[in-house]
Amino acid sequence: MIMKWLEAERLSVADLLEDLTDDEWRRETLCTGWTMQEMAAHLTTSTRTGWRDVLTGVVKARFDWERMEDDKARTIAAKFTRSELIAQIRETAGSPKRAPMAAPIDPLVDFLVHGQDIARPLGRVREMPLEPAQAALEHVLKSPFWGARKRFRESGIPDLPAPDLLMLATGRKLSTAGDKPVDNSNTRSI
Numbered sequence: 001m002i003m004k005w006l007e008a009e010r011l012s013v014a015d016l017l018e019d020l021t022d023d024e025w026r027r028e029t030l031c032t033g034w035t036m037q038e039m040a041a042h043l044t045t046s047t048r049t050g051w052r053d054v055l056t057g058v059v060k061a062r063f064d065w066e067r068m069e070d071d072k073a074r075t076i077a078a079k080f081t082r083s084e085l086i087a088q089i090r091e092t093a094g095s096p097k098r099a100p101m102a103a104p105i106d107p108l109v110d111f112l113v114h115g116q117d118i119a120r121p122l123g124r125v126r127e128m129p130l131e132p133a134q135a136a137l138e139h140v141l142k143s144p145f146w147g148a149r150k151r152f153r154e155s156g157i158p159d160l161p162a163p164d165l166l167m168l169a170t171g172r173k174l175s176t177a178g179d180k181p182v183d184n185s186n187t188r189s190i
Contacts, residue, residue, distance in 0.1 A: 002105050003096055005132040009111040010093040013043065014086050016118060016126065025082060030117040030172065034073065039118055040085040041076035042069065046107040047092040049099040103143065109136045112163075113170050128163035137166045146170055 017025075017040050029039045049072075057068040080088070098107050112128055119126035140146040141157070148169035157165065164174055 002108055002135070003094070005129070005135075006108045006111065007094045008129075009108060009115065009132065010043075010089055013111055013115045013118070014089040014093070016115065016124075017082075017086050017089070020122070024122050027121060029114075030121055031114075033070070035077075036118060037077045037082065037085070038073045039114060040082070040089070041080065042073040043111065043114060044076060044080075044085055044088040044092075045069075045072060046099050046102065046110060047095045047097045048088075051100045054100050103139065105136060105139045106143075106145075108132060109140060109146070109166070109170070112136050112166060113172070116167060116172070128166070130162060133162040133166050137162045137169060140166060140169045 017036065020036060025036045028035055031039065057072055058065065060071065098104065112133060115126050116128065140148045146169060151169060167174060
């Protein structure tokens with residue numbers, strides 16, 4: 001079931017990216033410092049990253065995971081055009097390949113959340129499918145990688161719909177479409 005959801009989400013995000021105007025393509029996502037180009041580049045990596053990439057990347061980034069992901073996204077964004085990046089996402093939409101150490105559901109989490117990271121600063125409403133969002137949230141709440149337990153340690157888990165909780169659990173602040181939230185909202189989910 002996860003692969004079916006992931007393929008649909010990858011294709012949906014590719015459609016969203018394809019629909020952006022040239023001006024929107026150059027705008028910043030909710031991930032501080034990343035334009036839509038860098039975000040699209042990041043989204044191509046889950047099916048194209050192997051152990052060698054991770055090991056050399058993390059050493060180059062002085063063992064800073066976020067710096068490694070940032071460097072990789074910027075390098076790929078500079079190398080490929082908009083249409084090439086979108087084509088790469090489409091080409092691997094049904095691929096089960098994932099980055100080393102990633103759980104089978106991690107790429108789905110990435111696409112669900114990053115789809116919002118793209119849509120919200122543009123004022124676009126992007127519905128998050130409930131069943132995949134619930135499954136992604138359950139995973140994020142259990143996984144030490146995403147940091148959700150730490151985020152909810154003091155406040156507890158609020159009584160909100162799964163899509164909103166998924167955004168909070170991955171470091172975003174809730175906002176309405178078009179708002180540019182501040183604070184932790186721009187933390188990348190890698």
